Amino acid sequence: MSKETSYLKAGYFYRNMRGLVEHAALLQKLVYLRNVEPHRRCVRFCPTWGLYSSDYASLLPSVRNVLRCFAIALSRKSAVLSGEAAACVLGIPFLENNKLMKTVTVTLPGRMKPPARNQRGEHVTYSSRLLPPEDIVIENGIRVTSISRTFLDFVASGSKENALSFIEAAFYQKRTSKARVARDLKNMPKLAGKPDALALLSMARENSESLYETKARYMIEVAEIFGVESIETQAVVAFTDTTYRIDILINGFLGIEIDGRSKTKNNPEALIEERIREKRIQNRGYVMIRYHPDELTSGFISDIFNLLHNHQKLKAA
Template sequence: MGPVQQTWKETHQLIELRKVPLTNTDVAAGVASGRLLRLTAEVAVPRAYFTGLPPWGKAEARAAAVGLTADKAVVCGMAAGRLWGLSLLGVEKTVDLLLPGRSRPPSKRLWISGSTYRSAALPEAQITTQGGIRVTTLLRTLTDICRYEDRDEAVVAVDSARRTWPTFTAEKFHERLEHMGSFPGIESFRETVAMSREMIGSPWETKARLLLLRCGDAAIVSVETQVKFHDPVTEKIYYVDILINGWLVLEIDGKSKYLGVYGDDPGTVIRDEREREKALQNLGSVVLRVGKKDVEEPAAGYCAMVQLVLRGLQNFPAPVSLPRVA
């Protein structure tokens, strides 16, 4: 995913019911028959289209629908992150909204269907438009995600922003924070930025890295991301998702990559991954491959990914040297 190129209304085939002429009986009939699904009281979507969307696609459509319905409120938090084109870890159940200035949220009975109003100041300078929807600015969106969601979700969001906009470095984050002044959670956000990394390929790479870093097992000495290797025979350069202890390669298979979610052809992604894995093994590295379910945290103990890494460190000998690029 990347910066939005068209309106979210167009992307998700949304219909603003209040703007439909009274002479258009097809829309009214579609709503009555169930062919059109109301996402809010004022916005509908073709049911067949919406039903076929993946969970994150449904979340995008809901965020856009609530944004189109809101007269004054601004989409914020994770929903705004989606409308900015960020890749996120979880799927929010409701769309977060903020009122401009220091306005207080309305009574819950007046809330837009599927929304949650947050209570916080929102200066006009932190409001923009993305894909035709009023949203918080990118930095405000990220700070709100850090404020309202858990640390892993916040780091994922910042990682995604740094991948989408490579010039948005950690230094740039801190520079822009100075212009925002003090706000609740600013120190937590600084820590989140410090934990983020550039060019992370997916939310599950971020999750895997964070799980390894807080594992606490003495066998895990170092965790590096997007490490570059040079094949002296073919002269090709390969990047690995995660490198543990300088030699154990961990590759994260996310279903999203194979559906073209990040803008790459799925067939090309699969071929490139297989070529890279074979090349890395030929260079002497040990490659472990895990999926999304392997990084899901159990109620107790280590997740499957951490267990696999610990077994790999114990059972495989470290190579004498690897042709990595410093």
């Protein structure tokens, strides 16, 4: 498991990324390239802004993405950061947040036309989608698309998994609500992806606590596994002395925990507590299974199908 993956699971970006951006802890690292001494090596984000190579090397890919987005925004007068770039500046994570962003997408307000290709600069992509003023917000002094519009742009780009992880992270951060996003989408003009965005929003939950919980649940839902009758998120199992929650609970008995091993690695006390927790839940009649994020593949779906099928056979015997 990469360092980035463990941070994502631990809620690092859910809880801290927005704070890093808001307090300018990241922005202070940007360097105005025209003032750099000749002997200092820099990574160039755009013609005017970059980062000292020594600082760049120590940053996680997602943090590099945030800095690149700010640098591009500072070098553009009218353009509005959109899609993944908007999400980075908003401080709201998404599943592919841990991959280096090759290009930063921007959109011009209203019906302004993008500049000629030879005037756009490196690593910048212009979207030609209509962008009304009400879909633009100022975040930390940078013009970005609103949360609802960013969600729509994610869907229109073809990444529903990214879109769902983004909007559920926004719910977790209490930056918006499902009702508000639905209202915003309905009030938007007829843009590509709008019907799909409304349909995907209907699947969203407001209590998912990690990007990978969202991914796992979405995989189960779209797979339409035979025998799945109900899917609960953060299902409560109450005891007299405490209350536990199961990441995903299928049909009221099959509990799925995502990345549980990262909580106990190199921590014997946490491992013992986790085993006690799991045993107590199992004694209530639940079947518990755990998955690392890297295990969320077709094999994950097959396992669930087999467990449900076997459970049904035992009931019928």
